[in-house]
Every structure is written in structure tokens, then in C-alpha cells.
Amino acid sequence: MASYPILFSFRHLIAGNGFVASVVMDGRALLTQEDGGFWLFGVQPGGIAGGGSGLAEALNEFKKGYLSVLFDIATESKSFDEYKAALNQFFCEVNPANEDAWKAALQEVRQGKLALSEFGSAKAESWMPKIDVQNVGHHATPTVNAFDSVAEAA
């Protein structure tokens, strides 16, 4: 069962109770081929996963899982500050077992034993996990617009 170290960047505007938040998250996930399909398991944040019969479906389901958490927390949060704090907590919880597997997979990639042709690659050290949550509300400008991206860590 091969596992691949994945880097992702997700950017979304999330509506909350009286606020609109710009959520920028760079994270890490472990891609595995199992159960006749593909699964993406969160490393950081560790509390999300998504699977499918193909890689595109797995990535779509992973992103839906991520967004579903952002939506759930937005529903519960009474203020932007509460939302930001909850998202930071969500982001900071690393999945330790997945992290160990991610690091092992990264070594395999660096030794040339593993490569995923579907994604481009990026140096893991240049794509460190980070989160930025801003209340954009009436102050939104087109500068918050950005594409998501996914790469294999190298």
C-alpha cells in the first residue's frame, strides 16, 4: 500500500454569524491507495479525511470534509474572534500517526522510490503548514481571491 506526502493550499470565504472570514490554510495530507480506491488523510490539520474510487474523487471528498468543518464551526461561533480561535485549534491538532507516515513517505520520494505523476511537486520546506483567518466583512477586496493548489511534497 503506497503512501504519498501531499501539500495543499485552500482559500475560502466563509460566512459566519455577522461576519465573513477569509480562511487561508496550507496543510499536509497523506494520500494512500487502499480499499480499491484512494484516501487522503489529514496530517495537519489531522481531523479530516476523504476517499473515492479515483484520485479526483478522493481529493474532492477531502476538500468537502475540510469545508464541512469550517461550515460547522461557523454555524456555532457567535463572533469572528470565536471562529478564528476555533479554526486555529482545529488547524493545530496534528494527526501523529499520519504525520509519521507522511515523513516516511517524504523520505521515499527524496530517495527516488516514490513519485506521483498526477501532481506537481514542491519542496516541503517551502510549503510549511500555516493558517490565516481574517474578518473581511465590508472590507473585502479582490486580493482575497486565490486558487487552491495541491502538490506532492519533495
Next chain:
Amino acid sequence: MLDHCAPGHTRKQRTHNWLVIFGGRSYPSLPVGAHGRRHNPEIQVGHVKNMVRHLGIEECAKSQIERLR
């Protein structure tokens, strides 16, 4: 399985997911289920696998759920 492997855990149903809290850690994305809120929603095993790893209860969970082995 959670009652056995995560004694004292708490769970809360949100709009899209169950939030499971155990040992100071939170797992926020166990899906409620494709057909909405039901007693035993079908949950893909990958979600359970990720949750037990995240909560640090993988070994116990494997003893309880064959599909995790």
C-alpha cells in the same frame, strides 16, 4: 467502539459532522451520513480509521472493528 476504546469521550452532532472529543483531542469530521441524520449512518471506514489514529485509540479500535485491521 468509542465507548470501549475512548471511555469518557464526548460527542456532539453538528450540521455536517459528529464532533468527537477524547483525551484532550478533537475529531470534527465524522460525517453525519449521506442521507442526513439517522441512527446508524453508513460511514466509510476511512473516516473511522482517521479518527482512531487522531484520537490515539487505533490499536483498541482494531480489536473492535474487523475492517480496521
